[in-house]
Structures are given as C-alpha cells and as structure tokens.
Amino acid sequence: MKNKIIIVGGGASGLMAAIVAARNGAEVTILEKNDRVGKKLLATGNGRCNYTNEDVRLVHFHGSDKAFIEKALSIFGRDSVIDFFEHLGIAPASEDNGKIYPLSFQASSVLDVLRYESDRLGVEVRVNCSVSKIARDGKFKIYLKSGENLTADRVILATGGMAMPVSGSDGNGYPIAKSLGHKAIPATPSLVQLKLKSDKLKQINGTKVVGKASLFIDGELIKEDYGDILFTDYGISGPPILQLSREAVIALEGSRRVRLDVSIILNKSEEELLGYLEKRRGWMPEKRLEEFLIGMINKRLIIPVIKELKLDKDKLTKDISVDELRRIAHLLTCWSFDVIGHNGWGQAQTTAGGVLTKDIDPATMESKLVKGLYFAGELLDVDGDCGGYNLQWAWTSGYIAGNSASVKF
Ligand SMILES: Cc1cc2nc3c(=O)[nH]c(=O)nc-3n(C[C@H](O)[C@H](O)[C@H](O)COP(=O)(O)OP(=O)(O)OC[C@H]3O[C@@H](n4cnc5c(N)ncnc54)[C@H](O)[C@@H]3O)c2cc1C
Numbered sequence: 071m072k073n074k075i076i077i078v079g080g081g082a083s084g085l086m087a088a089i090v091a092a093r094n095g096a097e098v099t100i101l102e103k104n105d106r107v108g109k110k111l112l113a114t115g116n117g118r119c120n121y122t123n124e125d126v127r128l129v130h131f132h133g134s135d136k137a138f139i140e141k142a143l144s145i146f147g148r149d150s151v152i153d154f155f156e157h158l159g160i161a162p163a164s165e166d167n168g169k170i171y172p173l174s175f176q177a178s179s180v181l182d183v184l185r186y187e188s189d190r191l192g193v194e195v196r197v198n199c200s201v202s203k204i205a206r207d208g209k210f211k212i213y214l215k216s217g218e219n220l221t222a223d224r225v226i227l228a229t230g231g232m233a234m235p236v237s238g239s240d241g242n243g244y245p246i247a248k249s250l251g252h253k254a255i256p257a258t259p260s261l262v263q264l265k266l267k268s269d270k271l272k273q274i275n276g277t278k279v280v281g282k283a284s285l286f287i288d289g290e291l292i293k294e295d296y297g298d299i300l301f302t303d304y305g306i307s308g309p310p311i312l313q314l315s316r317e318a319v320i321a322l323e324g325s326r327r328v329r330l331d332v333s334i335i336l337n338k339s340e341e342e343l344l345g346y347l348e349k350r351r352g353w354m355p356e357k358r359l360e361e362f363l364i365g366m367i368n369k370r371l372i373i374p375v376i377k378e379l380k381l382d383k384d385k386l387t388k389d390i391s392v393d394e395l396r397r398i399a400h401l402l403t404c405w406s407f408d409v410i411g412h413n414g415w416g417q418a419q420t421t422a423g424g425v426l427t428k429d430i431d432p433a434t435m436e437s438k439l440v441k442g443l444y445f446a447g448e449l450l451d452v453d454g455d456c457g458g459y460n461l462q463w464a465w466t467s468g469y470i471a472g473n474s475a476s477v478k479f
Pocket of ligand 1: 078079080081082083084101102103104107108109110111113114115116119120121122199200201202228229230231233234237238239240242243418419420446447448449457458459460461462464
C-alpha cells in the first residue's frame with residue numbers, strides 16, 4: 071500500500087515536497103487554503119522569480135541554528151536546485167550579485183513547471199482547503215475549517231511564515247506546530263523597508279542614489295550594504311536597506327536605538343571628499359553653493375542637504391570656509407537618520423524567527439517530537455538575505471521533507 075502524505079500549504083516548499091514524494095511513489099495530497107497554489111511565487115523577484123543564487127554560502131542564511139541550515143544545504147544546495155528546475159524546463163540566467171532567474175524572466179514559468187510536474191505525477195491538489203488543527207492518534211488526523219476531517223500516514227507542514235499575508239501565509243502554521251509540541255521564536259518581518267525620522271522626507275521622496283547604508287544599533291556599527299537606495303515619503307528603501315532590515319527590525323522590537331548613516335556619494339571617504347571639495351571650490355569660486363553641488367549629487371538632494379546643514383544656498387563658493395566644506399563632506403558621506411519603524415508584514419519579503427529547528431532533524435526535516443511530522447519552508451526559524459536565498463531554503467527544505475516523508479515504512 072502507498073504511504074499517504076498530506077502537505078499543508080501549496081507554496082514553493084509544499085510544491086517541491088509534493089513532487090519529490092510523488093516521484094518516490096507516495097500518494098500525495100496538497101491542502102491549500104487559497105483558490106490556487108503558488109500565489110506568492112508569482113510575486114517573487116518583481117514577477118521574475120529570483121529562485122537561487124550563485125553564492126549560497128551560509129553567511130547569507132539566518133536562524134538560531136546555523137549547523138541545521140548548513141546540513142540541509144549540503145543535501146540539496148544551489149546546483150541541485152538549478153538541475154531540478156533545468157530538467158523541468160527552467161533555463162537559468164544569472165544577473166547582478168549572482169541572482170539566478172529563469173531565462174524567461176517570468177515567475178509564472180517556475181510555477182507552471184511545478185504545476186505541470188505535480189499534475190503529471192498525480193498529486194492531488196485541494197484548493198480552498200484551510201487546515202485548522204492536526205492531531206496524532208496512530209495516524210494523523212487533519213481538521214479542515216470546513217468541518218471535514220482527513221487522515222494521513224505522514225504530514226508535511228509547509229504553511230509559510232507571515233510575510234505578505236494576502237498570499238496566504240498569515241502565520242497560522244505556528245499555532246498548529248505549537249499544538250503538536252513545537253516551540254517557535256517570535257516572528258519578525260525581514261527584507262522590509264524602514265521608516266525614518268526626518269523633516270526632509272517630503273522633499274527627497276522618490277530620489278534614488280547609488281550609495282552605502284550603515285546600520286548602527288545603540289551606537290554600534292552592525293552591518294553595511296551598498297547599492298541603489300531610494301528615499302521615500304515614509305523613509306528609505308532599496309536592496310541595501312532590505313539587507314539591513316532584519317537586524318534593524320529585531321532591534322526596534324527590543325526598543326533599542328536604531329540609526330542609519332547613508333552615504334550618498336559612493337566610494338569616497340569624508341577626507342577624500344573634503345580634498346575634492348576644496349579643489350572644486352578653486353575651480354568655480356563665483357558659483358553659489360546651490361550651483362556648486364550640481365553634478366556631484368542628485369539635484370533633488372541639494373536644497374535638503376543645504377537646509378539640513380543650515381547653510382546659505384546663495385553663499386558664493388569662494389566664501390565657504392573649510393569648516394563648512396568639512397560639514398558638507400560629512401553629511402554627503404554620512405547622513406544620519408533615526409530609524410523609527412518598518413513597513414510591516416504587508417511589505418516584508420520574509421520572516422525572521424519561526425519554528426525552532428533544534429527539535430527537527432536537518433537530514434530529514436522530521437520532527438524529533440512527533441514521528442511522521444515534517445516541516446518545510448519559511449515556517450521554520452530560517453531566513454535568507456535578499457537574492458534568491460529564501461526560495462533556495464524553500465526548495466532545500468521542501469526537497470528533504472518530501473524525500474524523507476516518502477521513504478517506505
Ligand atoms: C513580494 C515578495 C517577493 C519575494 N521575492 C523573492 C525572490 O525573488 N527570491 C527569493 O528567494 N525569495 C523571495 N521571496 C520570499 C519567498 O517567496 C518565500 O520565502 C517562499 O515563498 C516561502 O515558501 P513557503 O513554501 O515556505 O511559503 P509560501 O510560499 O508562503 O506558501 C505557504 C502556503 O501555505 C498556505 N497555507 C498557509 N496556511 C495554511 C493552512 N492552514 N491550510 C492550508 N494552506 C495554508 C498559504 O496559502 C500558502 O500558499 C519573496 C517574498 C515576497 C513576499
């Protein structure tokens with residue numbers, strides 16, 4: 071008789087687990103509370119699906135147990151993901167920072183091939199099917215919100231975290247895991263935009279710079295990142311900000327002081343910039359300060375910068391003192407903002423925290439507390455940087471869970 075496996079959640083990790091288990095000959099049913107599977111997948115990578123990265127070193131993954139993540143990645147890592155998808159038709163294409171997308175640059179291609187393969191393998195997909203409770207009594211009993219009950223030999227929980235709740239992952243997997251004896255680290259939004267305290271936001275809203283952002287917590291430098299930074303009416307966004315947001319959000323939740331220093335001049339130290347400004351002053355002594363900065367920084371930032379420094383925009387360059395030049399150099403390389411919040415679950419791309427991995431075996435994704443119960447995806451206390459790492463984790467954990475849950479009894 072075939073093993074009956076129920077997978078709760080038809081997202082990235084659930085679909086991967088279903089395919090692998092069905093290939094091993096198991097009878098697989100996916101229960102998905104949305105009216106279709108893979109809703110979030112379609113939104114990934116701005117609709118292009120950055121499904122892994124050339125560089126999948128452990129440093130790009132976070133969680134309370136790095137050894138757990140390392141073990142899992144050693145079983146089904148980047149090459150396995152690329153190979154798995156290539157055999158389903160997804161040709162890989164690399165972009166900046168090693169990000170790997172389907173050559174079609176369409177997230178829908180990734181979902182299509184997963185759906186075609188699970189259909190081909192006879193995976194039963196039940197949509198509009200929300201699981202409210204799971205109990206273990208010999209077999210697993212799965213209770214649906216509709217009142218219906220199902221039974222299974224093995225269950226894979228792949229309900230996602232809390233990021234983008236409209237996609238279905240609204241955190242309801244945590245109470246289910248807890249009711250089965252598992253503990254979870256409180257979930258916090260990650261890869262999310264940050265809110266800043268500044269009276270200049272209205273003026274600089276929509277301005278993009280290529281620069282560096284440095285995160286300070288209680289005055290201590292924690293992390294820096296470079297790239298496209300966007301000022302908005304609420305604060306700040308862009309890839310470097312998302313990369314710093316995990317630590318920033320956790321610190322904010324702990325009521326710690328969070329500061330961002332933004333350099334809007336890339337690759338120049340304050341000293342180098344001061345030297346350059348002094349030379350520049352000699353080249354254009356009759357220009358007003360407002361004109362002097364044109365060509366060096368984004369034009370929309372000139373007046374806000376001058377206002378922030380409380381300088382006179384009409385002052386002639388030749389009359390600007392070295393001390394004033396130093397203050398300009400300092401602000402352009404280190405514009406300090408207090409971080410006062412973040413954009414919340416609706417805008418976050420992933421979840422920091424989740425089901426504690428110390429109670430799960432990384433070689434099988436099986437619970438050490440409940441035999442026959444498996445976990446996959448963002449529900450676990452594992453998250454990644456921006457760059458394909460969260461999907462890599464979904465594929466890795468989904469593969470391992472699907473493969474081990476379908477091993478013969
Ligand atoms: C806007 C956005 C862009 C992103 N872009 C990228 C990217 O380019 N690269 C990358 O690596 N990562 C990206 N991510 C993160 C990545 O999409 C997720 O980490 C990944 O999808 C997690 O997979 P999962 O299977 O754990 O959960 P999900 O994909 O969230 O799937 C969980 C599924 O479970 C269902 N479910 C939940 N509870 C129940 C229940 N009780 N009963 C039945 N079904 C249930 C949900 O409806 C959902 O379909 C992005 C995230 C967002 C929000």
